[in-house]
Amino acid sequence: MPLWAVLLQGHGTRTAPVVALLSEGCGPPGMMAGMRAVVQRVDGARVEVAGETVGEIVGEGLCVLVGVTHEDTREKAAQLARKLWSVRILQGEKSCSDTSAPLLVISQFTLYGDARKGRRPTWNAAAPGPVAEPLVDEVVAQLRALGAHVETGRFGASMQVSLTNDGPFTVLVEV
Structure with a gap:
């Protein structure tokens, strides 16, 4: 079974970090294109802009960093939302x-950074702000619309994100 299709060792334990890749196309990382999200199971998280808290969740939930590329559409956004709402990564395999x-x-264009060449990443794959x-x-x-309580960061702002990663448990979702 390919590495990107399974949870790595440590699933379900409190001692080993878990990283997984959940993708509609399930192919190797780097070969997929689409809207991207880094999803962290948290026990509380907040985002601040200029010292002001603009979004905060208390207790168990998900902190989601979303990256958008040039080909993404409203349909992909809806697909990602459905995946985030239903992915079973909370305690007890709940969603x-x-x-x-x-x-x-929180929007994060740096999810499309490419640092394979040189010493400075390029952001060519990241969609521009207006997109x-x-x-x-x-x-x-x-x-x-699905019924979720959602807090957000501020698009384009310099943000400070604080969270307690529960597990730690981090998943990359790509649609």
Whole structure:
């Protein structure tokens, strides 16, 4: 079974970090294109801009960093929202839809950084702000339409994110 299709060792334990790749296409990382999210199971998270808290979740939930590329669409945003709402990575193999756990959604163009050459990453694969912002907003709107409690960062701002990663448990989702 390919590495990207399974959870790594340590699933279900409190001692080993867990990283997984959940993808609609399930191919090797680097060969996939689409809207991307780094999802962390947290026991509380907040995002601040200029010292002001702009989004915060308390207790169990998901902190989601969302990256958008040039080919992404509103349909992909809706697909990502459905995946985030239903992915069963909370305690007891539950999802946010099962437990009404909140999500903190933060835009992060650096998920499309490419550092394979040279010493400085390129951001060519990241969608520009006028393309990315409405799609991140669409992910949030779709989550809320599904019944999710969603807090957000501020698009384009310099943000400070604080969280307690529970597990730690981090998943890369790509649609």
